[in-house]
Amino acid sequence: MHSQEELLDFIKNGHKQYLPHVSIDPVIFGYSDQKLKILLLKWKGLEGWGLPGGYIKREEPISQAANRILEERTGLKNVFLQQFYTFGDSHYRTHEQSLKEITQEQGEDILKGSWLFERTLSISYFSLVDHSKVNVTTDFFTYDYHWFGIDEIPELLFEQNEVVDKALTTLRLQLYHQPIGSNLLPEKFTLPEIHSLYETILDKKLDQRNFLRKMMTLGIIKKLDEQRSIGAHRSPFLYQFEKENYEEALKQGIIHAN
Amino acid sequence: MHSQEELLDFIKNGHKQYLPHVSIDPVIFGYSDQKLKILLLKWKGLEGWGLPGGYIKREEPISQAANRILEERTGLKNVFLQQFYTFGDSHYRTHEQSLKEITQEQGEDILKGSWLFERTLSISYFSLVDHSKVNVTTDFFTYDYHWFGIDEIPELLFEQNEVVDKALTTLRLQLYHQPIGSNLLPEKFTLPEIHSLYETILDKKLDQRNFLRKMMTLGIIKKLDEQRSIGAHRSPFLYQFEKENYEEALKQGIIHAN
DNA sequence: CCAAAAGTGTTCTCGGTACACCCATGC
DNA sequence: GCATGGGTGTACCGAGAACACTTTTGG
Numbered sequence: 001m002h003s004q005e006e007l008l009d010f011i012k013n014g015h016k017q018y019l020p021h022v023s024i025d026p027v028i029f030g031y032s033d034q035k036l037k038i039l040l041l042k043w044k045g046l047e048g049w050g051l052p053g054g055y056i057k058r059e060e061p062i063s064q065a066a067n068r069i070l071e072e073r074t075g076l077k078n079v080f081l082q083q084f085y086t087f088g089d090s091h092y093r094t095h096e097q098s099l100k101e102i103t104q105e106q107g108e109d110i111l112k113g114s115w116l117f118e119r120t121l122s123i124s125y126f127s128l129v130d131h132s133k134v135n136v137t138t139d140f141f142t143y144d145y146h147w148f149g150i151d152e153i154p155e156l157l158f159e160q161n162e163v164v165d166k167a168l169t170t171l172r173l174q175l176y177h178q179p180i181g182s183n184l185l186p187e188k189f190t191l192p193e194i195h196s197l198y199e200t201i202l203d204k205k206l207d208q209r210n211f212l213r214k215m216m217t218l219g220i221i222k223k224l225d226e227q228r229s230i231g232a233h234r235s236p237f238l239y240q241f242e243k244e245n246y247e248e249a250l251k252q253g254i255i256h257a258n
Numbered sequence: 259m260h261s262q263e264e265l266l267d268f269i270k271n272g273h274k275q276y277l278p279h280v281s282i283d284p285v286i287f288g289y290s291d292q293k294l295k296i297l298l299l300k301w302k303g304l305e306g307w308g309l310p311g312g313y314i315k316r317e318e319p320i321s322q323a324a325n326r327i328l329e330e331r332t333g334l335k336n337v338f339l340q341q342f343y344t345f346g347d348s349h350y351r352t353h354e355q356s357l358k359e360i361t362q363e364q365g366e367d368i369l370k371g372s373w374l375f376e377r378t379l380s381i382s383y384f385s386l387v388d389h390s391k392v393n394v395t396t397d398f399f400t401y402d403y404h405w406f407g408i409d410e411i412p413e414l415l416f417e418q419n420e421v422v423d424k425a426l427t428t429l430r431l432q433l434y435h436q437p438i439g440s441n442l443l444p445e446k447f448t449l450p451e452i453h454s455l456y457e458t459i460l461d462k463k464l465d466q467r468n469f470l471r472k473m474m475t476l477g478i479i480k481k482l483d484e485q486r487s488i489g490a491h492r493s494p495f496l497y498q499f500e501k502e503n504y505e506e507a508l509k510q511g512i513i514h515a516n
Numbered sequence: 517c518c519a520a521a522a523g524t525g526t527t528c529t530c531g532g533t534a535c536a537c538c539c540a541t542g543c
Numbered sequence: 544g545c546a547t548g549g550g551t552g553t554a555c556c557g558a559g560a561a562c563a564c565t566t567t568t569g570g
Contacts, residue, residue, distance in 0.1 A: 465560070465561075465562085467562090468559070468560065468561085471558095471559095472558090472559085487568090488568090489568080489569065489570095490568060490569040491567075491568055492566065492567035492568055493567075493568070
């Protein structure tokens with residue numbers, strides 16, 4: 001996918017194109033099989049899992065960088081993406097071991113003093129994506145990916161478990177104040193589907209009737225005139241998100257985008 | 259305060275000690291004369307106002323850096339300090355004009371390519387301090403300071419008005435979920451004092467009776483057996499914050515420290 | 517006794533929660 | 544007709560909001 005020359009150039013000269021010491025690491029949430037999952041990449045050399053990530057171009061606004069990085073890894077544009085914290089207590093992002101592996105020892109001298117070994121702060125975003133539309137592309141440092149259920153996250157590289165934890169906390173906190181379902185579900189969905197999504201995210205049971213009432217009074221979703229046939233059972237109605245209501249609420253400051 | 263040699267060394271070699279491209283800029287709130295104020299510093303050369311700020315040492319965790327920077331400017335330790343956002347759409351933090359002024363044109367060649375001219379992301383914190391305990395020390399770039407009421411903030415350098423706005427929004431959002439009064443008021447205070455503080459922060463009237471009830475049910479403050487004599491009027495009772503309740507609530511996750 | 521500030525209760529509304537039965541569908 | 548999952552209403556409780564009079568104090 002990437003040529004060896006490109007890689008060596010990145011290691012040696014990347015800091016001319018990108019800001020050193022800062023990375024953007026999105027926690028990408030998806031939803032499938034009734035589970036909330038996050039996308040992790042497997043690192044070469046270190047043989048551990050970590051968040052997708054990338055660097056900010058020298059002249060690029062960070063929100064744009066975040067969107068670019070997300071698109072590079074998933075192919076997705078215009079999805080929910082929100083900054084939630086900047087972590088800067090763990091020191092290194094890249095490890096020598098990893099670079100040695102991927103350069104296959106060829107560029108030994110290049111590695112010395114590479115900008116990639118320097119301390120890197122992590123500006124963290126979380127994103128919500130339709131799992132089925134994601135097309136994962138690994139980067140220089142990684143060679144595999146996997147969607148992990150949030151209750152089966154392994155120990156991550158670079159102390160990123162803290163990042164994931166905080167992303168989850170933030171997600172839960174904003175569940176009723178941001179159009180969070182609308183990026184995790186297909187455009188049209190049934191009530192049981194969104195109900196189950198919310199239960200999964202919050203990790204607790206929600207009363208069906210109260211849930212519906214809340215969604216309706218918040219004006220978040222609207223009932224459509226269509227039903228879906230699900231075989232041997234009563235056909236559920238389909239619903240859609242009411243994006244205008246969110247936008248209106250955001251404008252009025254009812255919803256705080258942090 | 260700072261010698262000229264130190265300054266020139268900082269301009270030339272600061273990046274060996276500090277991380278370039280990242281600064282920490284605390285929005286420092288104080289409260290006096292019934293007004294919520296923030297501390298701004300006046301820049302040399304640019305003749306404009308900006309937030310206090312500083313850089314992160316190469317091996318220093320960022321929370322520690324934030325506390326250090328706050329202490330360097332105000333002399334205060336162990337005060338409320340919370341990260342709220344990282345800004346990275348505006349490009350420059352230092353301007354050549356400013357450096358020329360402070361070096362008095364002596365170090366012209368030093369200025370060329372200084373790390374200080376490079377793009378800098380701003381990791382922003384907000385802090386709450388007891389205005390009367392602050393002892394402001396300016397830094398290399400600044401020569402004056404002033405506490406501005408939040409309704410009289412001038413146009414700031416480096417597009418920092420956005421930072422201040424977001425700090426205020428966050429402060430308001432967390433008013434009932436963080437021990438926000440306890441760092442802005444003296445240890446013992448009267449009900450009218452804290453009431454007025456909350457009205458000032460939220461910029462709206464709060465009913466006296468409802469306010470007291472809320473504070474008490476939240477368990478935030480407790481009534482003492484002392485009164486203060488205020489001259490020709492009824493003597494108000496003194497209150498104290500209940501720190502244990504905050505800490506308990508924080509532990510239980512009732513309060514979200516973002 | 518008067519001016520100025522402190523202190524104190526009740527009512528209403530609304531959002532949150534608890535709770536159980538009937539309906540539609542395909543086999 | 545039955546198994547499975549979908550859909551619906553009511554009653555209670557607690558938090559928030561509205562609202563006005565009495566008490567204390569020093570001059």
